[in-house]
Amino acid sequence: MYDTELLLDREFMRRMIRAYEQDLLMLVDHDDPHPDHAQIMDHLNILELLRQQTFSSFQQTITF
Numbered sequence: 001m002y003d004t005e006l007l008l009d010r011e012f013m014r015r016m017i018r019a020y021e022q023d024l025l026m027l028v029d030h031d032d033p034h035p036d037h038a039q040i041m042d043h044l045n046i047l048e049l050l051r052q053q054t055f056s057s058f059q060q061t062i063t064f
Contacts, residue, residue: 010054013050013054014055017047017050017051017054020043020047021047024043024044024047027040028041
């Protein structure tokens with residue numbers, strides 16, 4: 001699929017996940033439902049899985 005491997009610092013990944021999560025939460029936190037609400041919720045679930053991997057002492061790499 002991709003021929004490039006990136007080695008990213010865990011703290012950098014955590015900050016990126018946190019920033020994207022905050023943006024998504026702002027979209028679903030309004031009174032008016034966002035048209036892409038289901039997709040946003042899917043992304044929030046994916047972010048939670050990524051967060052678990054960045055905090056796992058057993059997980060050394062995350063493959064996208």
